[in-house]
Amino acid sequence: MGFLDIDNTTKSYGAVEVLHKVDISVEEGKFLVLVGPSGCGKSTLLNMIAGLEDITSGEIRIKDVVMNGVHPSKRNIAMVFQSYALYPNMTVGQNITFGLEMHGTPKAEREKAMHDVAKLLQIEQLLDRKPGALSGGQRQRVAMGRALVRNPDVFLFDEPLSNLDAKLRVDMRTEIKKLHQNLGTTIVYVTHDQIEAMTLSTRIAVMNGGYVQQLGTPQEIYDTPANIFVATFMGSPAMNVVPATVRLANGRPVAEVALHDGSLAELPFSQDNLAAWEGRDILLGIRPETITDEDAADRKSSNIAHLTNRIVVTEPAGSDTFVSMTLGGKDVIARMRSDAEVRPGADFTFAVNMEKAVAFDPASKNRIVP
Amino acid sequence: MSVAMQDTAIRTGRAVRVLIYLFLLLFALFYLLPLYVMLVNSVKPLSEITGGGMMALPEVWTIEPWLKAWSTAQIGVEPTGLKPYFWNSISMVVPAVAISTILGALNGYVLTKWRFRYDTILFGLMLFACFIPFQIVLIPMAAVLGFLGLAGTASGLVLVHVVYGIGFSTLYFRNYYAVFPTELVRAAQIDGASFFKIFWRILLPSSGPIAVVCIIWQFTNIWNDFLFGASFASGDGAPMTVALNNLVQSSTGVKEYNVHFAGAILAALPTLLVYIVAGRYFVRGLMAGSVKG
Structure with missing residues (x-):
């Protein structure tokens, strides 16, 4: 039993099922991120937790109390909306205390709570202003203040940073993380941005097409993705997925991949059980940062393979240089140090950290589990 | 140049x-x-x-x-001038405008923020009220007023205008609220505000422009209405428009054109006043809501 339990929950609109038997459990004080592309059902699920959408079947429990059919205001939750949803006709102070007022909290207490929250979020000087006179970042703070003041069991965030510009988004991300660390509240956070998901969460649920594709810690999701969708959705640039054939070399499995000119290269696996796949095709997943030059290869890795291939394009990005090549007929991106000596059209010897490589079943698209 | x-x-x-x-x-x-x-x-x-x-x-x-x-001036048989009828009109128009505007706002609120099955069909049916000619409803309306015991009373006339006005006021408010962010309503729900609290505290304070449009529209229409007034109000209860007609159309005595002109201006004065006071907001409100959606 967790603090927030989503138990076998489905959602249908008429005959169309948009969420299929979702099972998620969150411990107290954890930060759960629901991440996925548009239309994957993540916002619907959040609205179901909030009570803004009905639950078709299954149960949602907060602190072991079944929430099905309970009015949103009686669930002891608070929500931060994508558009902030600040009441335009009220001042910042009134916005923050509106929920307390509706719950019949005495005025003196409301004032105190408002000032405490305003101090925490550094918006004290804005209390008498209307939301229309605030900047995006300030509105974001007020929206969070409105959620914080209620002291709820669970915070729900619905893509709260997507309306901010890039720099402010990064600042506010840190801010939210700090807030979570200081207050230790339970948070459910919806986003389509996988970097937000990775940086903020203690647990991630990757969703697609109404299914939870994988539920786990950020590290688990990143290093051992359950399937190709998770592998390519999480991480930027996306994981390279290369068609390969499993062969045996000295009794150990290797991936045979085609280079730019059609000649074959062998990359030894760290996963012994792949020997059972000898002669069969697989999809080899390699993260861009695990393909480097020799000098930058991970010293702790026990399995560095070398691969000489032609460089097609180089894209210097300041801190890194992205190098693309053709492998197994696909474009493959390598993330190199910015001072790596790479030239388009030249042959280069790459070091591939095969310890981090994963293999997928081309039929089911699932990861071949060691 | x-x-x-x-x-x-x-x-x-x-x-x-x-x-x-x-x-x-x-x-x-x-x-x-x-x-x-x-x-x-x-x-x-x-x-x-x-x-x-x-x-x-x-x-x-x-x-x-x-x-x-x-x-x-001689109105019908009594030499009372337009004064009593002016107050008749005022006491009929004010409640009729107020009630139809508030009901229209409530309808708009429900039709956009508390969606239910077949709500668009219901809205479509309500729009018919905007297109049905007055003459068609005269006889059924008379029957209804008789059934309710309101025939020939000021309240009866108020009811007629409210019913007729709801179509337009609903149209205005529905289209205005359609672009009003639903997330605000959801946030208020989570904050624990009730159905009417949300309406009263969140939506209405932001409805200024469209309320002005609605009030001007209803005021002008109801004040200027002659047909309903002539059909459903009798004698002393008649509104200004009917009284003006009785003044001008009197078949006995000398036709006092100067008095007629003055009476006509008096009858038009309130609507003129409303336009001068709120006309600015009228255009702004039309731009803000009712044209879109």
Whole structure:
């Protein structure tokens, strides 16, 4: 039993099922991120937790109390909306205390709570202003203040940073993380941005097409993705997925991949059980940062393979240089140090950290589990 | 063309410009002509009008016709002037406008923020009210008023106008609220505000522009209505428009055109006033909500 339990929950609109038997459990004080592309059902699920959408079947429990059919205001939750949803006709102070007022909290207490929250979020000087006179970042703070003041069991965030510009988004991300660390509240956070998901969460649920594709810690999701969708959705640039054939070399499995000119290269696996796949095709997943030059290869890795291939394009990005090549007929991106000596059209010897490589079943698209 | 003049897409010389303004002035004068005739003739003695000087300025200025139209003119059989009927209209129009506007706002709120099955069909049906000609509903309405025991009363007339007005007021508010962010309603729900609290505290305070549009529209229509007033109100309970008709159409005695003109202006004054006071918001409100969606 967790603090927030989503138990076998489905959602249908008429005959169309948009969420299929979702099972998620969150411990107290954890930060759960629901991440996925548009239309994957993540916002619907959040609205179901909030009570803004009905639950078709299954149960949602907060602190072991079944929430099905309970009015949103009686669930002891608070929500931060994508558009902030600040009441335009009220001042910042009134916005923050509106929920307390509706719950019949005495005025003196409301004032105190408002000032405490305003101090925490550094918006004290804005209390008498209307939301229309605030900047995006300030509105974001007020929206969070409105959620914080209620002291709820669970915070729900619905893509709260997507309306901010890039720099402010990064600042506010840190801010939210700090807030979570200081207050230790339970948070459910919806986003389509996988970097937000990775940086903020203690647990991630990757969703697609109404299914939870994988539920786990950020590290688990990143290093051992359950399937190709998770592998390519999480991480930027996306994981390279290369068609390969499993062969045996000295009794150990290797991936045979085609280079730019059609000649074959062998990359030894760290996963012994792949020997059972000898002669069969697989999809080899390699993260861009695990393909480097020799000098930058991970010293702790026990399995560095070398691969000489032609460089097609180089894209210097300041801190890194992205190098693309053709492998197994696909474009493959390598993330190199910015001072790596790479030239388009030249042959280069790459070091591939095969310890981090994963293999997928081309039929089911699932990861071949060691 | 001088250098100082702003270089717009349309190039016009000074001569063309003068011509354009001349034309506009001419049209403005033309459209103001009826008002001029009414004003001028309402402040001159009857003899000057019958003497053929309808377009001329009065030789003798008098406010006698105004006073007569207001308090002593023969309306039907009683020499009461328009005064009691003016108050009839006011006491009928104010509640009718208020009730139909509030109901329209509530309808708009429910139709956009508390969606239910077949709500668009229901809205479509309500829109019929905007297109049904008055004449069609006269007899059924009379039957309903008789059934409710409101026939010939001021409340009956208020009911008629409220029912007829809901179509338009719902249309205005629905379209205005359609673009009002639903997330605000959801946030208020989570904050624990009830159905009416959300309406009262969140939606209504943001409805200023469309409320002005709705009030002006309803006020003008209901104040100017003649058919319902003539059909469903009787004798002393008649609204201003019916009384004005009775004043002008009286078949006995001398036709006092100057009194008629003064009476007509008196009848038009409230709507004129509403436009002058709130006209600015009217255009703004039309732009803000009702045209979109």
